[in-house]
Amino acid sequence: MKRLLVVDDDAMVRATVRQMAEDEGFSVVAVTSGKAAREACRRAPFDVAVVDVIMPDEDGIRTMTLLRREHSDLALIGMSGGGRTGNFELLKLSERAGADVLLRKPFDHGAFAEAVRNAVLGHRNRPKDTVP
Amino acid sequence: MISPAAAERFAHLLETTAGGMIDEPLLDTGGLCAALAADLRAGGTNAIALLHAGGAPWRGSGVPLATHLAALKRCRETCRHLLRSGGFAAPDRDSLDDALIHAFDALELESCTHGAGSDGMEAFVGRIRHLHMLGAMARPLGHEINNLLQPVIGMAFSVRRKFPADSAEARNLTLVFDAGKQASAVVNDLLGLARQRGGAPRPVDPMAEVQRAVALLRFRPQPGVALHTFLASETASVILPPGGLTEIVLELAINGLEAMAQTGGALTITLKGGDGTTILEVQDTGPGMTPEVLTRCREPFFTTKPSDPCAGLGLTVVQGLADAAGGALEIDSAAGGTTLRVILPAATEGKP
Numbered sequence: 401m402k403r404l405l406v407v408d409d410d411a412m413v414r415a416t417v418r419q420m421a422e423d424e425g426f427s428v429v430a431v432t433s434g435k436a437a438r439e440a441c442r443r444a445p446f447d448v449a450v451v452d453v454i455m456p457d458e459d460g461i462r463t464m465t466l467l468r469r470e471h472s473d474l475a476l477i478g479m480s481g482g483g484r485t486g487n488f489e490l491l492k493l494s495e496r497a498g499a500d501v502l503l504r505k506p507f508d509h510g511a512f513a514e515a516v517r518n519a520v521l522g523h524r525n526r527p528k529d530t531v532p
Numbered sequence: 533m534i535s536p537a538a539a540e541r542f543a544h545l546l547e548t549t550a551g552g553m554i555d556e557p558l559l560d561t562g563g564l565c566a567a568l569a570a571d572l573r574a575g576g577t578n579a580i581a582l583l584h585a586g587g588a589p590w591r592g593s594g595v596p597l598a599t600h601l602a603a604l605k606r607c608r609e610t611c612r613h614l615l616r617s618g619g620f621a622a623p624d625r626d627s628l629d630d631a632l633i634h635a636f637d638a639l640e641l642e643s644c645t646h647g648a649g650s651d652g653m654e655a656f657v658g659r660i661r662h663l664h665m666l667g668a669m670a671r672p673l674g675h676e677i678n679n680l681l682q683p684v685i686g687m688a689f690s691v692r693r694k695f696p697a698d699s700a701e702a703r704n705l706t707l708v709f710d711a712g713k714q715a716s717a718v719v720n721d722l723l724g725l726a727r728q729r730g731g732a733p734r735p736v737d738p739m740a741e742v743q744r745a746v747a748l749l750r751f752r753p754q755p756g757v758a759l760h761t762f763l764a765s766e767t768a769s770v771i772l773p774p775g776g777l778t779e780i781v782l783e784l785a786i787n788g789l790e791a792m793a794q795t796g797g798a799l800t801i802t803l804k805g806g807d808g809t810t811i812l813e814v815q816d817t818g819p820g821m822t823p824e825v826l827t828r829c830r831e832p833f834f835t836t837k838p839s840d841p842c843a844g845l846g847l848t849v850v851q852g853l854a855d856a857a858g859g860a861l862e863i864d865s866a867a868g869g870t871t872l873r874v875i876l877p878a879a880t881e882g883k884p
Contacts, residue, residue, distance in 0.1 A: 410679055412679075412680070412682070412683040413679060413682045413683065415683065415687075416682050416683040416686035416687055416690075417682075417686070419686060419687065419690045420686050420690065423690055423693070454675065480675075481674070481675045481676075481677075481678030481679045481682070504678075505678045505679055505681070505682045506678055506679075506681035506682040506684070506685045506686070506712065506713075506716050507682070507685070507686075508685050508686070508689055508709075508713070509686070509689045509690070512686075
């Protein structure tokens with residue numbers, strides 16, 4: 401069973417993304433911060449991480465950059481409901497931080513399933529030497 | 533930049549119009565819209581320049597401002613319609629759309645300057661402030677609501693799958709799902725409205741932006757206040773949403789003018805280059821800020837003018853624009869005057 405990590409400070413969003421991912425057949429772990437995400441990834445590898453861009457202690461851009469550095473095989477999905485300052489520009493920024501796919505909240509099952517598929521495929525097809 | 537061929541095509545369109553002036557029938561029957569349509573079909577490289585060129589002949593033409601703006605609005609709508617239906621890929625379409633919004637704003641601002649005098653200027657500044665107020669509220673609100681809609685939409689779908697498609701439960705959950713989607717569309721409309729001004733940050737010429745603001749300020753003379761400008765001609769481009777630096781100057785200058793409402797004095801606007809930076813200074817000779825005001829003046833909605841519903845966002849907006857550009861806002865204030873300094877890093881090639 402493929403493993404998916406959800407990183408979001410909002411409990412309701414964690415629960416929803418967990419449900420969506422389980423519906424898609426993933427084994428899911430949900431954490432509340434970037435630090436907890438790195439610890440979880442060190443304990444056991446994940447296939448996909450879905451990371452909120454705006455979080456209080458450490459923003460998702462930094463989380464994804466650090467996750468990408470340590471786990472080049474991990475497929476990364478950035479998600480945001482629009483920033484407090486830069487609006488959806490943050491999602492573009494997260495792409496630069498190494499996200500394979502971006503999701504705008506609120507997203508439905510179809511968008512989520514497609515994002516996961518693309519993230520996994522996109523990542524698999526990406527030559528190793530171009531991984532940021 | 534407008535290509536020579538497009539300029540020529542446009543000049544020809546102008547000449548073929550009675551009096552060399554674009555009028556509404558021309559917009560409707562072909563003219564500017566046709567030129568724009570042709571350009572957009574060819575990739576849209578000249579659309580913005582055409583729109584600007586199309587705005588120029590109105591200046592001083594005696595055509596009422598409202599007519600001018602209504603025609604331009606229709607023109608912009610035509611552009612947007614063409615963009616939506618013309619098979620453009622999303623990144624190109626969005627950036628062109630952004631650019632058209634800005635081109636329209638710039639024209640509106642210019643027409644305020646040239647056509648409507650100080651009333652137009654006040655209206656324009658008022659509109660900027662209202663949009664900022666809307667934006668300042670819409671962005672965090674939009675973020676929160678989009679977060680809240682995530683479980684509404686996600687869970688409605690997940691739970692619906694557990695019921696037969698023709699059951700009352702499934703139908704009711706479809707209602708919840710659809711309502712969530714609709715609410716999200718409303719939020720995005722609001723966010724879209726809030727980001728209508730400016731568009732994406734890009735290298736902008738500080739001199740042009742500051743001069744535009746100064747031109748607007750000359751329409752707002754304040755008795756007993758002299759306006760001085762020291763603008764260095766060779767300043768490096770900075771990364772801001774187009775129109776952003778004009779807004780910065782207007783916000784700072786209007787604060788300065790209001791500070792000198794009782795005393796009179798001098799407002800000095802300086803633009804200069806520094807070591808890898810471009811620096812804008814706006815200095816007044818008013819009474820200066822009290823230590824309490826100086827500490828709090830960057831806070832959103834903090835104001836010394838409680839009667840103005842849009843007050844309290846000027847410096848927040850300036851700070852936000854400076855932050856976004858990777859720069860800083862410095863404030864020196866003492867009895868005898870206040871100096872606000874916006875330090876912006878110069879745009880470097882390859883790092884837009």
